[in-house]
Amino acid sequence: MSASVAERPTTDGTENEPTKTGPEAVREGAFGNARSLSCRECGTEVELGPHYACPECFGPLEVAYDFPAITREEIEAGPRNIWRYKALLPVPADIEQSPNTEPGFTRLLKADNLGRELGIANLWVKDDSTNPTNxxxxxxxxxxxxxxxxxxxxxxxxxxxxxxxxxxxxxxxxxxxxxxxxxxxxxxxxxxxxxxxxxxxxxxxxxxxxxxxxxxxxxxxxxxxxxxxxxxxxxxYAEGSKTLGYEIAEQLGWRLPDQVVIPVASGSQLTKVHKAFQELIKLGLVEEKPYRIFGAQATGCSPVATAYKAGVDAIRPVKPDTIAKSLAIGNPADGIYVLDICRETGGAVEDVTDEEVREGILLLARSEGVFTETAGGTTVACTRKLVEAGLLDTSLETVIINTGMGLKTLDAVSDLVGPAATIAPSYDAFAATGLSS
Amino acid sequence: MSASVAERPTTDGTENEPTKTGPEAVREGAFGNARSLSCRECGTEVELGPHYACPECFGPLEVAYDFPAITREEIEAGPRNIWRYKALLPVPADIEQSPNTEPGFTRLLKADNLGRELGIANLWVKDDSTNPTNxxxxxxxxxxxxxxxxxxxxxxxxxxxxxxxxxxxxxxxxxxxxxxxxxxxxxxxxxxxxxxxxxxxxxxxxxxxxxxxxxxxxxxxxxxxxxxxxxxxxxxYAEGSKTLGYEIAEQLGWRLPDQVVIPVASGSQLTKVHKAFQELIKLGLVEEKPYRIFGAQATGCSPVATAYKAGVDAIRPVKPDTIAKSLAIGNPADGIYVLDICRETGGAVEDVTDEEVREGILLLARSEGVFTETAGGTTVACTRKLVEAGLLDTSLETVIINTGMGLKTLDAVSDLVGPAATIAPSYDAFAATGLSS
CATH class of the missing domain: 3.40.50.1100 (Rossmann fold)
Known part of the structure; x- marks a missing residue:
């Protein structure tokens, strides 16, 4: 690759500026099976490089591929991290030789306790809080x-x-x-x-x-x-989120779930899980079937949910005011695509108050032993609200994604929980608490 | 099992007390291939149950097994958590059906950067900080x-x-x-x-x-x-630590490392990694070879290192005073077995100051992107000291175990690190920092 530039229609009113990397040649196979960067809006394809906006229409670029035939067995024989899917990512075939944090292949937990609480018959939690930096x-x-x-x-x-x-x-x-x-x-x-x-x-x-x-x-x-x-x-970068979708399908036994609930910040993750499901279908790795994708936001930063509920396509930027700071993007770049996907698949976009976010954190911790951050609390609480509204079908297999861990947002719940009792160090003192059998 | 009692020679001077669980019968196969509880001191075997001290000599009981023949392939076909080793643990064959946190099969990271810093040619970090509760x-x-x-x-x-x-x-x-x-x-x-x-x-x-x-x-x-x-x-409970040893061997390609450095609190983990290696050899799952096991303590609670260095067998209890609180057991129950194992295998037990613990945390974070708690800082710092003392052979394949994550002991390093600069939001302000290429 020669030194290259790209322009971007920034969403925040700053001037478009070219960006550049070094002048060195890019080696053969540097991006694996990726073919080009393709504009989501007009389909223009540009050379793989540090570009992020279409030179024709300023639409967002995403990676396009020429995928080879690939089997479940080939994937299963790979490492127990995201590189098992390297053939489906813009990375070289020898990616495992480069030092990296080896993320992914996190737990997919059958969440029967939480399912009972929410009234969902067949519920799973994809727990990304156990990634290298949680x-x-x-x-x-x-x-x-x-x-x-x-x-x-x-x-x-x-x-x-x-x-x-x-x-x-x-x-x-x-x-x-x-x-x-x-x-x-x-x-x-x-x-x-x-x-x-x-x-x-x-x-x-x-x-x-x-x-x-x-x-x-x-x-x-x-x-x-x-x-x-x-x-x-x-x-x-954004392509990495596809691995969440791949893993969910593989961990379910190479099957797509019926419903997925995903938190929405920029919206990128939700669009990439959808892209992953579509790719798996096209590659014949899973059977084609209908599925619904739901988005979850905190009310204090819910531009996508607001547009969804209003039935409009335009997303009106907001000034975030919520404890769910990892979701606090007031002008989400992929918001319009989230709307498209949730509408097309028969899903929805919901939002919940900070109080409900906190309750969601505690509900997940106490039912499944998973301590999530505010984003995960948002997802759990939105799932509950979607059930109550009849938008989520409680008879269908459902996966909710937990994107991060609770120690990072400890303040969100630190006033809500604590010791049931403080006692002297004696059996009699303990017996008096009523906690003995 | 009928209601049962056990007595224990407590290490802290309290009276021995019987303990009991319910009177219900225990189902066939409840403990898998475990045969009995066997006294580490006198070999007396007692029925599997809630017992922890030998009825004959008060020595500690540990689980004894009648292992079936088992192959690498059978293990590799298991789930990506500790239950892939269920045949080697005191758990039933249907353990995966019971809701549990599905821990284990954490990353074994090739740590070339840290190896260069420490002068060890072939170094790995077994990173248990990515377990469900870290x-x-x-x-x-x-x-x-x-x-x-x-x-x-x-x-x-x-x-x-x-x-x-x-x-x-x-x-x-x-x-x-x-x-x-x-x-x-x-x-x-x-x-x-x-x-x-x-x-x-x-x-x-x-x-x-x-x-x-x-x-x-x-x-x-x-x-x-x-x-x-x-x-x-x-x-x-203690048997669970064997899975660390099994995973290290499997992740190395069914091979034992030459050297392992393990933090010592009660000492149980170190003895169980050794037990795991011995079991793998006996089962023919790895080739028999010599290996050295090293223990790591914080100087403020280093009764085992003190005994090791003094060349004595008796461990003198101490009152802990160290930032490495997860290692702060002043009277370690398995300390004498740690001494035996480290001496027999040609290892050693080392200890480091709190200052060195902090440096160890930062060294691991900056070289490998792994943020460990104080116990891990202790292990890294002890490894460095063992190299400097010539006790650890820098030409041999070495694994250090990281047992927990840094967010839990943030205070240990919060005064040591911070922003390199605080600037106005402008390119010129940034350029003035000297951080631009």
Whole structure:
């Protein structure tokens, strides 16, 4: 690849800026079976590289492939992480040789207790909280890291307020690439520490997340050789979320579920799970069948749910105000595609209050022993609301995705739970609590 | 099984007390291929049940088996969690049908960056921080839960200050069994929350961990049907740590490593990894070869390292004073067996200061993108010290075990790391930091 540029219609009003990586040639097979970057809107195909917007219509680019024939057995013989699906990702065939965090193949838990609570007969939880840095972001970052490496990027970077920062800093450390992570300077100390342990290039920016994001775009345009995972290598990055869909199908015994409930921030994850299901059908790896996809948002940042409920196509940006900070994207880039998919498949987009988010966290912890962050609480609570509204069919096999872990958002529930009793260290004191058989 | 009692020579000076579970019969095959409980000291065998001390000599009981022939292929065809080794554990053949947290089969990471830092040519990190509640305790608790279920226990309980409490509360919630977790009342609020999310029967005890532990023994003696994971079902519980050894060997391609470095609290984990290696050799699943096992302690609680270095067999209890709280057992029950194993295999037991523990945490995070808790920092730092002392052979294949995750002990490093710069949200401000290429 020669030095290349891309333009992007930013959603936040900043100027479009070209971005570039180094001038070195890209090796044969660098992106596996990926053929090109293809515009979601007009279908224009451009060369694989650090581009993220269509040169014709400014639509978002996503990776297009020429898939070879592939069997279940070939996939099952692969490693117990996302690279078992490497033939379906924009990564080289020798990806396992490059140091990475080896994310994925997380638990798919049969959730009979939660199912009983929600009135769903056949419920599963796909638990991505057990990824290397405890969120699904390890999947997308692993794909972005591969692209950054193949494009000879010198710096691996992101703007973030949490999970993404952790995942980028950890993956960069392991890969031995210079990593620069940008965060708002008012971020809580524990969240800073959780990224700063991995990198000495954490940069605090005086401003909110939008300011940090704009700065990242500026830097991507100015600096040679920077790969911002969620800016100029975003098409590669986003493909990592497909592995959630692949794993759900494989772990169900190569079968698609009837219904899936997925949290919506930018909306990328939901669209990629759908893409994964479609690919599996096309490749003959699962039987074609109808399935419904549902989106989950927090009411304090629910532009997609609002549009869904209003029956409109346009998504009106909002200023987020919710405890579900990992979902707090007020102007979601893939929101319109989420609407399309949920409508086409017969799903819906729901939203819940912060109070319901907290209840959702506790419900999942107490029924299934899974401590989720606020995003997961949102998904559980939306599932309950979808059942109550009759939008989710309780007789159908349903999977909900837990994208992150509770220790990262401990404050959300710390006032709700605590000791049932505080006692002196004696059996008599214990017996007096009423907790003895 | 009829109602049964067991006596235990407690290590903390409390009276021996009998413990009991319910009177119901135990089903055929409840403990898989386990034959009996066998005394480590005198070899006396007793019936499988809630016993933990030899009726003859008060020595510790451990599970003995009549193993069937088993092949690598049979194991590899099993689930991607510890139950792939169910034939080698005291659990029933249908264990996967019982709701449990499905722990294990965590990453074995090739750690070339850390290897370069430590001067070890061929280094691996077995990363148990990605277990369901983010520590190796999920393994042992899953085995204890099976025993509790098969013994018809009504309550699943433990005394703990951290990782064990999380694992017990989560596993109990998922299994739908009443769970009571005892903690010191002065435990930090975040650690309380991390257990209280799963259970409404968290009991705070005014006293230190020793007081809590004594109370647990009293309750186990008084109450019918309580299974305390680390008291009356301890022999079953402890077997779960064998899976760490099995996984290391399988993930290396059915080969034992040359050297393993393991943190030592009670010492149980180290003895069980050794037991696992011996079983794999006896079953013909790996080739017999010499290997060295090393123990790692924090200097502020290093009774085993002290005995090792003094060349004595007796372990003198200490009062713990270290940031490595998950290793802070002053009178380790399996300490003498750790000494035996480390001496017999040509290993050693080392200890490091709290400052070195902190450095170990950062070294692992920055070299491999793995954020460990203080126990892991201890192991990394001890490995470095063992290299410097010439006790660890840097030319041999070496595995270090990371038993838990850094978010649980954030305070240990929160003063050491932070932003490299705090800037205004502009490219010029960024360029002035010197972080641009």
């Amino acid at each position: 969120s699904f972001k390890d999947r997308v970052v692993a794909c972005a890291l591969s692209a950054a490496t193949e494009l000879h990027a010198k710096v691996f970077a992101c703007p973030s307020t949490g999970n993404l920062a952790n995942a980028v800093a950890a993956a960069g450390a392991r890969a031995g690439i210079k990593t620069v992570v940008f965060i708002p300077s008012n971020l809580e100390k524990p969240k800073q520490v959780n990224s700063a342990v991995y990198t000495d290039s954490l940069v605090a920016v005086d401003g909110n997340y939008d300011d940090v994001n704009k700065l990242a775009q500026e830097i991507a345009a100015e600096e040679e050789g920077w790969a911002f995972v969620n800016v100029n290598v975003r098409p590669f | 520590s190796f305790k999920d393994r042992v608790v899953a085995c204890a839960l099976s025993a509790a279920t098969e013994l018809h226990a009504k309550v699943f309980a433990c005394p703990s200050t951290g990782n064990l409490a999380n694992a017990v509360a989560a596993a109990g919630a998922r299994a739908g069994i009443k769970t009571v977790v005892f903690i010191p009342s002065n435990l930090e609020k975040p650690k309380q929350v991390n257990s209280a999310v799963y259970t409404d029967s968290l009991v705070a005890v005014d006293g230190n961990y020793d007081d809590v532990n004594k109370l647990a023994q009293e309750i186990a003696a008084e109450e019918e049907g309580w299974a305390f994971v680390n008291v009356n079902v301890r022999p079953f």
